[in-house]
Amino acid sequence: MTDMTDARTYDVVVIGAGPVGENVADRARAAGLSAAIVESELVGGECSYWACMPSKALLRPVIARADARRVPGLRHSVEGPLDTAAVLAHRDEYTSHWKDDGQVGWLEGIGVDLYRGHGRLAGPRQVTVTATDGTEHRLRARHAVAVCTGTRAALPDLPGLADVKPWTSREATAADHVPGRLLVVGxxxxxxEMATAWQALGSHVTVLVRGGGLLPRMEPFAGELVQEALTEAGAEVRCGVSVTAVERENGTVTATLDDGSALQADEILFATGRAPRTDDIGLETVGLEPGSWLPVDESLRVDGSEWLYAVGDANHRALLTHQGKYQARVAGAAIAARAQGVPLLETDRWGAHSATADHAAVPQVVFTDPEAASAGLTLAEAEAAGHRVRAVDYDMSGVAGAGLYADGYRGRARMIVDLDREILLGVTFVGPGVGELIHSATVAVAGEVPLERLWHAVPAYPTISEVWLRLLETYRG
Incomplete structure (x- = not known):
């Protein structure tokens, strides 16, 4: 075990300075605890530089143009291609040109010490940080170590893959050119989202899906409507196929499929899942399996530990930035309460130290054209959980506000009603602009608002939100 006699001591040590780690450290400092944070790459993490921010910066011009083309008097003003250079420059601005000065300044402003380098556990409450020049720092935590290391792209074990240098989500969001042909696997x-962005920017996109359709974790109609739109935009979507081998020769990628056919492209993106970044953080020094997801209790404390927390993607509860930040607020409050000797934490269902929303009302928006947004359970998930439910569907073209938003509006809404309690277990919207509807659904699901009360939450006319009234009318019959 590493000698920690000269270690610097903090109340809380956070490994990983993405949005989740930043929020854990912030909540600790707000509670009067000292905190250090360790980061091997850029402060701000995956979300800021290779995921949420750059992907949405790429997609915003795409969606805005698509919306404008559906508005009378405007559609002819937005004909022609996107200004690729301007779109990529806009993306670069939102990633701060892959520099983290601003986020480092924010950490300094809240009084959190930053250690740059690779952080590893070195036994209970102990962390070593190895910088790129070999310099080593030893840190000790009085109360908690929080693992906030996130995930990385999971690549399949395919012959020749390493030599091909495939795109993952990082390359897809950070690319400085538009490939003429792009294969998207997943x-x-x-x-x-990346198929939507790069198709609109000029790539010929082919999407290869092993399963039967897109967006398999949402209601089936979400994937169907997104696939329909991608196809109309010029992309090709092939379902029920798998890539068995890849090679690159003279700059061209050839992907062999399990049906014996082969496709060629300039780049190939593998979007085939995520794996925890816990393989080299010293888990073995505290009796845990390297490379594993870390199961946690409702306060985000690792099962069986009194001091180790896993917050965000590393615990596999909900691989979403906003849910990770929510967990961070819960974990920070729980760490502070335990440090201050609070005898009974609020760990009941709606207590300040309990991450209940990760089970009940996880919201998500897919920024495609059309957008797909959901909160809570799908019909299949609700039925599998043993609930007695009814799915209530509504064609969103019948909503006055939707017709004003876009000519020929196509979309669909579904709410999942728990028939025993008369509350909502889940809501899904698909259609232009529905991402801004989802927080209302999240409030309804998380708050378990009775339908008899939701009936009195009157949507403004004429907005797309009127779909709520139409869903409730459909349910009442």
């Missing part, structure tokens, strides 16, 4: 959120 059918989840990263796959459909």
């Amino acid at each position: 059918g989840g959120v990263v796959a459909v």
Whole structure:
């Protein structure tokens, strides 16, 4: 075990300075605890530089143009291609040109010490940080170490893959050129968002999906409507196929499929899942399996530990930045309460130290054209959980506000009603602009608002939110 006699001591040591780690440190400092944070790359993490921010910066011009083309008197003003250079420059601004000065300044402003380098556990409450020049720092935590290391792209074990230098989500969001032909392997959120962005920027995109359709974790109609739109935009979507081998020769990628066919492209993006970044953080020094997801209790404390927390993606509860930040607020409050000797934490369902929303009302928006947004359970998930439910569907073209938003509006809404309690277990919207509806659904699901009360939450006319009234009318019959 590492000698920690000269270690610097803090109340809390956080490994990973993405949005989740930043929020844990912030909540600790707000409670009067000292905190250090360790980061091997850029402060701000995956979300700021290779995920949420750059992907949405790429997609915003795409969606804005698509919306404008559906508005009379405006559509002819936005004909022609996007200004690729301007779109990429806009993306670069939102990533701060992959520099973290601003976020480092924010950490300094709240009094959190930053250690740059690779952080590893070195036994209970102990962390070593190895900088790129070999310099080593030893840190000790009085109360808690929080693992906030996130995830990395999971690549399949395919012959020749390493030599091909495939795109992952990082390369797809940070690319400085538009490939003429792009193969996208996968059918989840990263796959459909990047297919949407690069198709609109000029790539010929082919999406290869092993399963039967896109967005398999949402209601089936979400993937169907997104696939329909991608196809209309010029992309090709092939379902029920797998890539068995890849090679690159003279700059061209060839992907061999399990049906014996082969496709060629300039780049290939593998959007085939995520893996925890816990393989080299010293878990073995505290009796845990390297490379594993870390199961936690409702206060985000690792099962069986009194001091180790896993917050955000590393615990596999909900791989979403906003849910990770929510967990960070819960974990920070719980760490502070335990440090201050609070005898009974608020760990009941709605207590300040309990992350209940990760089970009940996780919201998500897929920024495709059309957008897909959901909160809570799908019909299949609710039925699998044993609830007695009814799915209530509504064609969103029948909403006056939707018709004003876009000519020929196409979309669909569904709410999942718990018939025993007369509350909502889940809501899904698909259509232009629905991302801004989802917080209302999140409030309804998380708050377990009775339908008899929701009936009195009157939506403003004429907005797309009127879909709530139409869903409730459909349910009442």
